Amino acid sequence: MRSKSGWRKIIVILVITGLMLGLALGAAYGQKPATERFRGTTIRVMAINMPQIKPFWTFIPEFEEKYGMKVIVDEFPFDQLQERSLMESAQHTGSYDIISIDCMWIASYTLPGYVEPIMKYIKDPSLTDPEFDLGDFVPRQISGTGVMNDVLYNMVQSGSSCGQSIRKDLFEANGLALPKTKADWNYKYMTEAIEKLTRPEEGYYGFATHARRGMEWGFTWWFDVYAFQTPERFSKDELFGPNWEITLDHPDTVRSLEWFVGNKPFTPPGSENFGYDEVSTSYLTGRIAVAWNYGDWIAGQFENPEVSAVVGKSLHINDVTGPYGMDDPHFGSWGLSISADSKNKEAAWVFMQWLLSKPNARRAALMGAGPPRHSIYRDPVIQELQPWIKWIYEHQLHWANPDTRPMIPEWTEISEAMGLWGNRCWIGEINPQEAIKGMAKDIERIMDEGGYYDPAVKKPKQQWRNMVYYDNNPLGWK
Numbered sequence: 001m002r003s004k005s006g007w008r009k010i011i012v013i014l015v016i017t018g019l020m021l022g023l024a025l026g027a028a029y030g031q032k033p034a035t036e037r038f039r040g041t042t043i044r045v046m047a048i049n050m051p052q053i054k055p056f057w058t059f060i061p062e063f064e065e066k067y068g069m070k071v072i073v074d075e076f077p078f079d080q081l082q083e084r085s086l087m088e089s090a091q092h093t094g095s096y097d098i099i100s101i102d103c104m105w106i107a108s109y110t111l112p113g114y115v116e117p118i119m120k121y122i123k124d125p126s127l128t129d130p131e132f133d134l135g136d137f138v139p140r141q142i143s144g145t146g147v148m149n150d151v152l153y154n155m156v157q158s159g160s161s162c163g164q165s166i167r168k169d170l171f172e173a174n175g176l177a178l179p180k181t182k183a184d185w186n187y188k189y190m191t192e193a194i195e196k197l198t199r200p201e202e203g204y205y206g207f208a209t210h211a212r213r214g215m216e217w218g219f220t221w222w223f224d225v226y227a228f229q230t231p232e233r234f235s236k237d238e239l240f241g242p243n244w245e246i247t248l249d250h251p252d253t254v255r256s257l258e259w260f261v262g263n264k265p266f267t268p269p270g271s272e273n274f275g276y277d278e279v280s281t282s283y284l285t286g287r288i289a290v291a292w293n294y295g296d297w298i299a300g301q302f303e304n305p306e307v308s309a310v311v312g313k314s315l316h317i318n319d320v321t322g323p324y325g326m327d328d329p330h331f332g333s334w335g336l337s338i339s340a341d342s343k344n345k346e347a348a349w350v351f352m353q354w355l356l357s358k359p360n361a362r363r364a365a366l367m368g369a370g371p372p373r374h375s376i377y378r379d380p381v382i383q384e385l386q387p388w389i390k391w392i393y394e395h396q397l398h399w400a401n402p403d404t405r406p407m408i409p410e411w412t413e414i415s416e417a418m419g420l421w422g423n424r425c426w427i428g429e430i431n432p433q434e435a436i437k438g439m440a441k442d443i444e445r446i447m448d449e450g451g452y453y454d455p456a457v458k459k460p461k462q463q464w465r466n467m468v469y470y471d472n473n474p475l476g477w478k
Helices: 004-030 060-067 078-090 103-110 139-146 168-173 187-196 215-219 221-227 251-262 276-284 295-302 345-355 358-366 380-385 389-398 411-426 432-449 467-471
Strands: 042-048 070-076 098-102 154-160 162-167 205-208 288-294 314-318 332-338
Touching: 042 078, 042 345, 060 070, 060 345, 070 078, 078 098, 078 103, 098 103, 098 345, 103 139, 103 154, 103 332, 103 411, 139 154, 139 332, 139 389, 139 467, 154 295, 154 389, 162 168, 162 295, 187 205, 187 251, 187 288, 205 276, 215 221, 215 411, 221 251, 221 411, 251 411, 251 432, 276 288, 276 295, 288 295, 295 314, 314 389, 332 345, 358 380, 380 389, 411 432
Parallel strands: 042 070, 042 098, 205 288
Antiparallel strands: 098 332, 154 332, 162 288, 162 314
């Protein structure tokens, strides 16, 4: 009969053997190719319906054939996506595995825990192709799209800077010099040019921009606010002071709104209702001499012969410089996040990393998507086909500020407040000073309700005060 110590030894041996067998089986499972591992899985994507994103979805049949998975993409317009996806997330439906998230919304999804940290998937060699190369992504594209509290949640799909599209033929026909440098394209010269180029009797107007009531003001006039600041104030106190006090009511900010609204006489009738579609359509049909643009729009829309009547007639450059020589630091991007309620998280990442791989990102860039990778910006073929990406690349590397729209859950409401008062100013109900004061009052209320003035509530870091943060190596995020 065995002693108790003998039985203990046998039990220990069995336990150790079992653990080793389990580890071996786990390793063997982990080494199974991703092309076989998730066959039969269905991935559902809640996606933004925008032209610069659509090219990616055309690649899906290739993925389905290679990996044996089914991918269903449901597209939603900009003004519905955030509300619908936040509702789905709050109710923990798990209906979608992947969600399109705008960079300015990231806090609304990460702070409540609605989306997954993704670095663990990136670092898993059984899920991520070594050629995925996270280090190839432009640092501010990664940090500005999806980093919150040092953790990466949202993987950049397409991103860019904003600027102006200028009709070269109309400038030349009217004796106006085309700008050759940032300094040439300043706020005074732009107003002079669009005034001269407002010729309704000839079928065109000088300028088109977003001016309708709503969040559009948060990515049009708001960036001109930055261009009108002094170098000492630039990207620091345009909206908030160090203690989240409202600093919006400043003479330079009022001046920026005076200039912006002062351009209304050179816009088409009904400009107070112009948003994305109206701006792009008016330019594409040849009715506008200068239009606000987003880098992601240019190749797929403004220079796309299938939809544009002005292909080859434009100069696409940075936004205007302000009175102190400062430039618009706009940063914009769309990313893909994995829902915390997904039942297929690993399979979702396999699809995401394949979709955003170097070959697919390059293909999408040729079709109009904004390049998030160094290798695409530096590609001589793309540079020749899309010469404007050279200034966009420089802007993304050194000038773009991912936090101009502060990464806080309140940003959407703040942008709506700007749109309310800004639109009232645009249509002449109030003057710029009154509009700024109205915005400041509403934003202060929003921040107070958010607990920013409660000493007991922990406040987020104002990362825009240290731009070095956004240039961290993409491989270093948690």
